[in-house]
Amino acid sequence: MTVISDQEIADFSADFNTNSKNQVASRAARRSGLLEASFNDRVSERLNHVFSTELDVDGVTDQKHSGRCWEFATLNVLRHYFGKQNKVKDFTFSQAYNFFWDKIERANAFYDAMIRLADKPLNDREVQSWLAFAGEDGGLWSMAINLVKKYGVVPSYAMPESFNSNNTTGLIDSLARKERKDAIALRKLVSEGSSQDELEKAKKHFLNEVYRMVSVALGEPPKKFDLEYRDDDKKYHLERDLTPREFVQKYFKDFKFDDYVVLSNCPNHEFNKLYHMPLYDNVDGGDQIKFLNVPIEYLAQAAVAQLKSGDAVIFGNDVLKQMERKTGYLDTKLYQTDKLFGVDTKMSKADRLATGEGFATHDMTLVGVDEDHGHIRKWKVENSWGDKYGHKGFYEMSQPWFEDYVYDVVVRKEFLTDEQVKLAEGPAIDLKPWDNIG
Structure with missing residues (x-):
């Protein structure tokens, strides 16, 4: 490493002041x-x-202070499809519903990775990548579709936005901290020679705690809902007791x-x-x-x-x-x-x-x-x-x-x-x- 000399600094200053436009730009900036x-x-x-x-x-929709753009964009495509098929342009889906299940599924994937990588040191690049990814709320289209396929979707009124879905910092920070602590515990169990059943028991316990955390933050997702809307021709529609999966199976069967x-x-x-x-x-x-x-x-x-x-x-x-x-x-x-x-x-x-x-x-x-x-x-x-x-x-x-x-x-x-x-x-x-x- 070479030291910046006083003469070089003087040269830099002289070069800056040679062009009067630099002072004009500086004042404006x-x-x-x-x-x-x-x-x-x-x-x-x-x-x-x-x-x-x-x-x-x-x-348009509003993800507020959250990294859920991938879920919003995916559900926007689905709502455009639903709207075109059913002549209802202003129908929206609940991002909070799919966000709930994203937190559960990603915790499960994280715990599996921590068990699989338990023989690697904590500073291993792959282990560090997973630890850095813990609790995150960003994602991709294919991830959102995985959630839709498994858990379905619900209208926005069936699970509306809340403070914690609109402002996810508190939840993702809490989940990241918990999952990283759990990673230490799982690695310790593996190092002690625990059986697969013991590891699965520990993972299930941790997932149960994650479910509790997400339920406190977002509320439990609905198991059934009534589909109710008025279409663009002002015709009223009501279908009772749909499950989220049934909704997708019926209304997106051709998607x-x-x-x-x-x-x-x-x-x-x-x-x-x-x-x-x-x-x-x-x-x-x-x-x-x-x-x-x-x-x-x-x-x-x-x-x-x-x-x-x-x-x-x-x-x-x-x-x-x-x-x-x-x-x-x-x-x-x-x-x-x-x-x-x-x-x-x-x-x-x-x-x-x-x-x-x-x-x-x-x-x-x-x-x-x-x-x-x-x-x-x-x-x-x-x-x-x-x-x-x-x-x-x-x-x-x-x-x-x-x-x-x-x-x-x-x-x-x-x-x-x-x-x-x-x-x-x-x-x-x-x-x-x-x-x-x-």
């Missing part, structure tokens, strides 16, 4: 903040609210859950390969969490095709990059901080993933696209941050933003190439828990 000082309002010229293909979607594939665009990994992320396998016996990694143009083509078929598209993205909540703009030229600083921080997508600069932090839903003779101009995005942001909760995303910051889309197999379908149905490559695949 100090007064209004870096992002506001570098905001490019000209993006509004191309991010208007008109789209050549647009789904008939009414209203082919297994026809969906997650197409990813992560150029730090080889294209045309199917990858499996064991860390995210949230339901024992459920579907594995897989991604088919392909060039970005295939994500766009499949998403457009699915929108034109009348169905929404879930996509994973790095939402906090080049985004403004107030306007709902998502554009690569929105904040021109490089011009403000006089530097070049542009990186390739592969390099951003490889260095941790890039990561999928949020799930949203595509509900429209604007094309000009096959050229994509912009996308209409349904977010889950309430209707106070963007255009009544909807956002406008440029195609360059899609290419830079979208990491996956969830689309039906019919919109893939024949070769991609074969790959999606074939064997997958297991990823390490620390691999960044967006």
